[in-house]
Amino acid sequence: MDVSDLIDPLNAAQREAVTAPLGRALVLAGAGSGKTRVLTHRAAWLVRVEGATPFNLLAVTFTNKAAAEMRGRIEHLLDLSSSGMWVGTFHGLSHRLLRMHWQEAGLPQSFQILDSEDQRRLVKRVMRDLKVDENRWPVRQLQGFINARKDAGERPDDLDISDPYMGPMAQVYKAYESACQIAGVVDFAELMLRTVETLQNHLELLSHYRRRFRHVLVDEFQDTNGIQYQWLKLLAGPEADVFIVGDDDQSIYGWRGARVENLQRFREDYANTQVLRLEQNYRSTSNILEAANALISRNSDRLGKKLWTDGAEGEPIAVYAAFNEQDEARFVIERLLRMTEDQGLARSDFAILYRSNAQSRTFEEALLARRIPYRVYGGLRFFERAEIKDALAYLRLISNRDDSAALERIINTPTRGIGTRTIEALRLTARNEEISLWAAAQRLVQQAGVLPARAANALRGFIDLIEQLAAEIEAAPLPDQLEVMLQKSGLRGHVAKDQSERAQDRLENLDELITAARSFEQDATIEEGMDVVTAFLSHAALEAGEGQAGEWEDCVQLMTLHSAKGLEFPIVFIVGLEEGLFPHRMSTEEPGRLEEERRLAYVGITRARQQLILTHAERRRLHGRDDLGIPSRFIRELPPELIEEVRARFSVSNGASAMANSWASEANEFSLGERVQHSRFGEGIVLDCEGSGPSARIQVNFDDAGAKWLVAAYAKLERI
DNA sequence: CTTGTATGACTTTTT
């Protein structure tokens, strides 16, 4: 590919970014401004024009999906089928470094990765051992605390143990850390922190990588947290060429430790940073863009950026006030069906976005009832399913007997007569001797009289089982290892006898696991010195897989606003725009968190290419109770001239919601289901309304004359 | 030790 092919498809601003002189460049790239394109073209430019080799590049993002896309596009631009490029996620690349330098990192060679669930279990275990009151310090909170400390780069010794509140938490952190070390496991945050520490403590390694990675590229920089920033600063030394791309307006992961300030900090830490802005949007109509601009302009402390387009104005933004969540779903689906017919759109052109996962259910039910194929993103992923994790825990234990987290998971799964008393005894010994549960088990089995005979026998049976499995499957291909293990451990039988219709699903999942192992063994490139089991287990933890199959099918897309980031759709519905839901109740108190909610709304709006439809419900059943919904402030913050109220109705009987709706003062006044009288057609029931102002139309099902659409301004309907 | 029922919590989520 020619260099001009690299440059020609770009606009002036993009071109300036791609061809920026070596040094530090910060690209503030608005939604839909072609940031991924700029990043990948920059990488190709470095190789083509600046004389870099792919070997000199380090390109980092957050998700596996984004990393895969980035790699694919760069390789395509460079016409390479594979390369020595380090392109990946922060965690994936850290993992790679730790595998290569496990000794320097102080880890066992076959260390394993704890996912969030494993981590929570282990934190809980540690808290019980320390007799920390779980009512006062909920496990999740402690887990969050530990991760937040690690994300900030802090170890227990950096904390104040004497503080009455912090103290116990710091102790749990410390005990958790040593439990991980004994078991030879690391959590996600540890991957980052341990990498940073390893590089800091081994300057020869650091300078090796700095010499190698002369060009560092980072996407979604606004999502970096403290430790990731440190990580980048370490690897991108003073000499490196650094190219970062981000958008402060799309920072929606502050609650998980992301620090937008890192964008500013980068400018301060790296002198002579060239700041470039990409403000031309190629995605959305100008109506959509203007709405997004108006909304986000209400936030303070922005780095400043205003999106524009020379595209068409497009449709106004439709706002629909539903009575309840069923009506909301009905409206969305009817709209959707009508648009597929009228405009020849595919189902996959529609996205339904919501604030929280619980909202998907109503839409799923409605779609199911109409037999419209759909796909829900998020939810339980493949490698997170209980039966899969049980199976993997056997592999973990076989490959590392000290992995106590794995042992606890399966010591009595399937049930083999090892109960809490026995496990309690193991823990006591393990804690006193500072050894793993496995070592404790061996010790207790050998010492007669410590355990009741029956428990000792059961435990011996378990130890023998693991040893036998280990001997038997050693050196076998991975899928065969799994097969033998599933059979001999009794896990498959255990899953099969679970009497619910889910048993079948679970068995299929286990088969799917074997299939996954087979294709992994065939396709994956495994680092030198890493055995295939370790690689497979790491893969399972780092890439938990999709939640649902069937990506190829043409279906309506349902997802949270968070998971929509980075995607785009011709038609976008944002539903549940009510105070308390979106912005979420828990984020309305602090101004900072409210602004993050607003950015989330901004992200949602800018997903839409052609049309944006917003809905809110007056009543909503949430957590099993009925709630009255006030339309979200985010609707009010949009310029009224860009909005078309599809039908705003007032529930006259209800003072609170009528007041809530008072902002929509020009809307017509009939409710769905209300009985009305017409001079010619007689009595009927309001079925539907559309539009607002003089052109508003209303559909009434008359008792005698049947369903009719009427222009509200002329129909002179009277409420009965 | 297993099973069933009561209780309470309950944004967002990638790695």
Added chain:
DNA sequence: GTCATACAAG
């Protein structure tokens, strides 16, 4: 409404 956990009974 649903999920996970806690506790009591079998």
